[in-house]
Amino acid sequence: MTSAAWSTHAIDLKPHSVIKRFRRGSREECEREWRALTLLSAYAPGLAPAPQSADLAAEEPVVVMSRLPGEPLRGQLLSKQQLKALAVATSEMYAAVPADALAKIPVRPGQQHELIAKIRAWTPRARPRVSAEVGEAMDRGLDWLARAGFEHAAPPDVPQVFGPGDGNLANYLWDGSRVRIVDFEESGLSDRPFELAEITEHVASWVDQPLDVEMFLDQFDLGATERVRLLECRRLLALVWLFLLSFDDPQRPRNPPGTAERQAARLSRLLGRGPRAVQG
Incomplete structure (x- = not known):
């Protein structure tokens, strides 16, 4: 597992998934991320990570998505x-x-x-x-x-x-x-x-x-x-x-x-x- 930290979130890279943990105060960013993944999964599958799960109500919201090659x-x-x-x-x-x-x-x-x-x-x-x-x-x-x-x-x-x-x-x-x-x-x-x-x-x-x-x-x-x-x-x-x-x-x-x-x-x-x- 590799982890990288950013200003609004931290990322955990797993073999087949990516866990994006948003910091407090970054709920809107998390919601936009989940909305985009859901839309693109429906209308342009394969272009972006596939959404797997999300906890948008958590104090530190989380989005889990597939891990893309490249x-x-x-x-x-x-x-x-x-x-x-x-x-x-x-x-x-x-x-x-x-x-x-x-x-x-x-x-x-x-x-x-x-x-x-x-x-x-x-x-x-x-x-x-x-x-x-x-x-x-x-x-x-x-x-x-x-x-x-x-x-x-x-x-x-x-x-x-x-x-x-x-x-x-x-x-x-x-x-x-x-x-x-x-x-x-x-x-x-x-x-x-x-x-x-x-x-x-x-x-x-x-x-x-x-x-x-x-x-x-x-x-x-x-x-x-x-x-x-x-x-x-x-x-x-x-x-x-x-x-x-x-x-x-x-x-x-x-x-x-x-x-x-x-x-x-x-x-x-x-x-x-x-x-x-x-x-x-």
Whole structure:
């Protein structure tokens, strides 16, 4: 048995199952995890772990699920086959839940209005303590945000989908032929551009082995409105990550030195692009 601890939960890996024990105060995360596993078991069996049992009422809620084969994609230089398999898995996820069931699912946490509120709360604390390079990119990002009119949900012609809510490539497992998806505690109602931006802009997609964003996004047939929204979502999430990386403790860094500066350059490139330019 292997055990790994995270901020909201601890995981026990057994030969054929995974026990996810949520900490006190993380009941909503546990409920979202169980709902996602149940939905995907019904509508996309095999894409995610199969739900086995749950105790949602416990003081420290628990979800038990099947254990999937495969290695996390994070940190790997992805081949064309792996990129296509990643796109297939995400597309299957987005299309899995039918409209009648999707209508009953709450909006996932961390959607754009929540992120914008966080950015505004972070700014007075972050802006005075960052390097000139990071500060300049923050200012450009904040200026874009003030002009973008990006406070509300996706336009009505952007289809709603079921989203896992976490773009960390560590949650996408490659078994040699297909990709499966784990970790749904932030899942819920979303849209394709926002969820794709979660993947392309997550620090896990570039800090070690960079994801080929252009090749990945080329796998999706996005409408014109979705393409415009994708760039806006990428800009927003890149700005969020710039703030998060600027808070990295230099005494106990979670990322290599200079990661915030690299993120500043990434955000600046995204802010300099037109609506048709959505590659990495």
